Amino acid sequence: MSGWRILQIGLFIVILSLSGLWMNDGFQVFTKDKSEKVTLQKDDIFGTTIEKREWVEDFQFGLLPDDPLQPFRSLSFYFAIAILTIAIAQRKISKSSKSLS
Amino acid sequence: MKSFIILCIIIIASLELKATQLGNIKGKKQITLNKAVGTSIVKFYSNSPLEKFEGNSQLLQGSFTLVAEQLEQSTGQISFPVNSMKTGLSKRDDHMYGKDWLDAKSYPMVTFDVKKFTGIAIKKSDNTGIEFSAMAEGQCTLKGVSKYAKAKVYVKYVFESDATKKRAEGDLVMVDADFSVSLKDFNVLGKGDIIGSKVGENIDLDIKLFGNESN
Numbered sequence: 530m531s532g533w534r535i536l537q538i539g540l541f542i543v544i545l546s547l548s549g550l551w552m553n554d555g556f557q558v559f560t561k562d563k564s565e566k567v568t569l570q571k572d573d574i575f576g577t578t579i580e581k582r583e584w585v586e587d588f589q590f591g592l593l594p595d596d597p598l599q600p601f602r603s604l605s606f607y608f609a610i611a612i613l614t615i616a617i618a619q620r621k622i623s624k625s626s627k628s629l630s
Numbered sequence: 631m632k633s634f635i636i637l638c639i640i641i642i643a644s645l646e647l648k649a650t651q652l653g654n655i656k657g658k659k660q661i662t663l664n665k666a667v668g669t670s671i672v673k674f675y676s677n678s679p680l681e682k683f684e685g686n687s688q689l690l691q692g693s694f695t696l697v698a699e700q701l702e703q704s705t706g707q708i709s710f711p712v713n714s715m716k717t718g719l720s721k722r723d724d725h726m727y728g729k730d731w732l733d734a735k736s737y738p739m740v741t742f743d744v745k746k747f748t749g750i751a752i753k754k755s756d757n758t759g760i761e762f763s764a765m766a767e768g769q770c771t772l773k774g775v776s777k778y779a780k781a782k783v784y785v786k787y788v789f790e791s792d793a794t795k796k797r798a799e800g801d802l803v804m805v806d807a808d809f810s811v812s813l814k815d816f817n818v819l820g821k822g823d824i825i826g827s828k829v830g831e832n833i834d835l836d837i838k839l840f841g842n843e844s845n
Contacts, residue, residue: 558681563718565686572668574794575786575804579668579838582686584716596721 531625533618540611550590551604560591560602650750652787653760655698659801661841662693663708666798668840672710676830685717690839694744696787696803701750701762708839709741730821737774742781744768759788759801766807772816781809781837790843800843807837 551557564587572579594603601607652659663670670690676683687710694706712734713727727734747764754761763784770779784806788794794802810832813825825831 559719559722561718562720563716565718574788574797574802575668577786577804580671581669582671582688584718595719 531622533621533625537615537618537622540615544608544611547590547604547607551592554589554591557589557591559593560595561587561589562595563587564589649700650702650752650762652696652698652701652762653755655696655760657698659696659698660693660844661696661706661803662844663691663839663841664798665840667802667842668804668838670839670841671837673836674715675834675836677834678826678828678830680828683717683719683722685715685723687711687714687716689714690837693841693844701764702747704744704747706744707741708744708837709739711738712740713738731818733773737772739771741771742768742779743771747783753784757789758791759786761786770809770811770816772811773818775816777811777815779809779811781807783807798842803839803841803843805837805839805841807839808835810834 563584566583566585568581569578570581590604591602592604594600594606596602669688671686671688672690673684673686690708690710692706692708694708695704697703712732715723715726715732717723717726726732729735732740744766745768747766750762750764752760752762761784763782766781766783768779769776771777786804788802788804790799790801812832813820813829814831819825820829
């Protein structure tokens with residue numbers, strides 16, 4: 530197996546893993562750095578359930594970056610690089626197979 | 631004809647004088663927001679084609695006066711600092727505080743001045759407390775612009791008891807309020823065409839207030 534093919538497979542695995550991470554983080558459009566922890570508590574005095582909310586540090590991988598100056602904090606960045614590299618690798622593989630034949 | 635006009639005047643005057651009584655309570659009740667009673671919170675929701683997001687502020691402050699004999703005349707003021715609004719994305723929060731958005735430096739507070747209650751409907755009244763729904767009408771001030779605003783409110787007024795005393799002195803109050811603001815109305819224009827694509831044109835607010843009677 531050529532180096533280009535190994536690179537293609539490697540990138541495919543990376544993209545698959547990052548897509549899994551993105552799905553696991555809740556299909557976020559933008560990368561987030563905090564999430565909200567919500568605790569429900571019964572309030573007997575007012576006869577209702579009240580929410581206690583607090584922001585906690587929690588990186589959630591998004592499709593687009595949270596900061597345009599840091600594009601690597603997004604799935605789309607790795608997607609673009611991987612597709613480009615896979616295409617270049619495919620071209621190289623095709624070229625080398627043509628020259629062999 | 632003359633008697634018809636007089637009748638109309640009497641009807642209009644009686645409608646104007648219509649007063650809703652807060653149970654058997656007498657006088658004015660000054661209610662101040664108090665963390666010991668509960669954490670007051672304003673949650674805001676943005677719905678745009680690209681993203682739905684929500685945020686909140688838990689640094690609400692203020693007070694209101696319930697006029698027991700004529701609830702319609704109740705007033706109050708609630709406010710919270712712009713830079714206490716969080717959405718879970720620090721960069722977006724920084725942009726939100728900036729000049730193109732809410733301009734926290736020049737206009738640090740968002741306020742809602744309640745001038746009167748209308749459409750009051752008593753939902754429950756017993757020896758533990760009173761519940762009523764109403765429309766709170768007043769002025770909302772955001773980014774230095776004041777606009778007439780109307781919020782749907784539901785008030786739970788709980789009389790002082792041994793259980794309430796464990797939280798705070800006096801009668802306790804919880805208010806649930808909902809209203810919506812149009813960013814354009816308050817001169818919040820953002821950058822480019824972000825409003826309408828990444829941020830909703832209208833922001834829905836869901837407010838929960840907790841306070842106790844203060845003298």
